Amino acid sequence: GSTIGIIGGGQLGRMLAMAAARLGYRTVVLEPQADCPAAQVANRQITAAYDDAAALAELAAASAVVTYEFENVPVVSATALAAKVPVYPPARALEVSQDRLAEKNFLNGIGIPTADYCPVDNDGELTAALKKFNGSGILKTRRMGYDGKGQRVFRNMETGGFAGTCEAMGNVPLILESFVAFEREISVIAARGLGGGLAAYDPAENVHRNGILHTSTLPAAIRPETAAVAQAAAAKILTALDYVGIIGVEFFVLADGSLLANEMAPRVHNSGHWTEAAATASQFEQHIRAVAGLPLGSPARHSDCVMENLIGDDILRVPALLAEPDLMLHLYGKAEARPGRKMGHFTRVSRRA
Numbered sequence: 001g002s003t004i005g006i007i008g009g010g011q012l013g014r015m016l017a018m019a020a021a022r023l024g025y026r027t028v029v030l031e032p033q034a035d036c037p038a039a040q041v042a043n044r045q046i047t048a049a050y051d052d053a054a055a056l057a058e059l060a061a062a063s064a065v066v067t068y069e070f071e072n073v074p075v076v077s078a079t080a081l082a083a084k085v086p087v088y089p090p091a092r093a094l095e096v097s098q099d100r101l102a103e104k105n106f107l108n109g110i111g112i113p114t115a116d117y118c119p120v121d122n123d124g125e126l127t128a129a130l131k132k133f134n135g136s137g138i139l140k141t142r143r144m145g146y147d148g149k150g151q152r153v154f155r156n157m158e159t160g161g162f163a164g165t166c167e168a169m170g171n172v173p174l175i176l177e178s179f180v181a182f183e184r185e186i187s188v189i190a191a192r193g194l195g196g197g198l199a200a201y202d203p204a205e206n207v208h209r210n211g212i213l214h215t216s217t218l219p220a221a222i223r224p225e226t227a228a229v230a231q232a233a234a235a236k237i238l239t240a241l242d243y244v245g246i247i248g249v250e251f252f253v254l255a256d257g258s259l260l261a262n263e264m265a266p267r268v269h270n271s272g273h274w275t276e277a278a279a280t281a282s283q284f285e286q287h288i289r290a291v292a293g294l295p296l297g298s299p300a301r302h303s304d305c306v307m308e309n310l311i312g313d314d315i316l317r318v319p320a321l322l323a324e325p326d327l328m329l330h331l332y333g334k335a336e337a338r339p340g341r342k343m344g345h346f347t348r349v350s351r352r353a
């Protein structure tokens with residue numbers, strides 16, 4: 001079989017490499033950190049920075065197609081690669097999802113509503129923006145945030161004392177979002193194939209702990225119409241970006257069942273890990289199928305399930321988890337269990353009648 005290039009060597013790259021192997025492909029991973037989770041299962045690692053020109057040339061030469069496992073792949077790297085080899089998802093998807101302002105402009109531009117938002121570059125702009133949002137909101141770094149990092153919450157009509165906030169946030173471009181009183185959070189994992197075909201999984205209901213995804217539950221406690229709206233929004237995004245591969249789109253569900261999009265990730269997504277245990281084709285297989293130009297698999301869900309992340313010391317639960325029936329365990333091969341580090345996940349499956 002031919003070789004698929006993967007930029008990024010974390011657990012998502014690892015699971016992509018496993019799915020690629022199962023479909024008969026070889027994989028080569030570009031990742032600066034040696035013995036990374038993905039390199040433990042890929043055929044080969046190019047150990048270099050994501051923007052190393054020689055490494056990118058080597059990756060292009062070795063690969064029939066290149067994909068990636070994280071949204072902060074330098075756009076210049078994706079563009080340089082794309083001159084030599086197909087790169088999926090397209091670089092435009094990276095551009096849009098790397099900057100929360102560009103992302104929200106894009107979503108609203110194609111008719112997908114988000115929370116109100118306002119770019120903030122200094123304490124004066126923050127004061128003005130908070131006034132506009134009646135003193136509450138979430139201030140986020142526009143770039144590089146994940147697991148709730150780079151965020152600060154303002155509540156209860158705060159009207160002053162903002163001096164130094166932007167400096168404390170690192171003097172980087174920021175965005176203030178209005179605070180959404182959501183009833184629950186859901187996400188849709190969806191794929192678009194090389195021929196334009198679409199496949200969306202059932203929405204997952206997500207609960208976060210300390211800013212990190214804790215559980216994803218299927219089915220989500222939402223009406224079928226709400227699920228359909230979320231899936232249609234994901235499909236609209238995929239088509240608008242001429243996308244190939246898996247995308248993850250997060251939504252807030254309001255009390256009346258309406259949705260606001262929160263953010264999107266141009267890659268396989270933590271809230272889609274349940275698919276390996278309860279769907280015919282996992283998100284990882286689906287992504288490999290899409291970027292390799294194969295027909296998409298079925299996203300049909302055969303079981304109800306709850307996926308839970310193993311963070312840091314949660315790894316000590318492994319012996320007890322192994323004793324449970326109807327539980328699929330997936331560990332990432334990380335030697336050291338640091339606080340907040342994603343070590344693995346498991347999915348409890350309950351078959352439907």
Ligand code: ATP
Nearest residue numbers: 115138145146147148149177178179180208262263
């Ligand atoms: P991820 O790890 O999912 O990439 P992130 O660091 O990019 O997370 P967000 O998804 O933007 O951050 O926010 C993290 C969580 O904070 C959300 O899942 C939600 O629970 C809460 N949150 C974010 N924005 C808002 C908002 N505007 N109103 C209310 N809650 C919010």
Ligand code: MG
Nearest residue numbers: 145146147263
């Ligand atoms: Mg995010």
Ligand code: MG
Nearest residue numbers: 147250262263
């Ligand atoms: Mg998020």
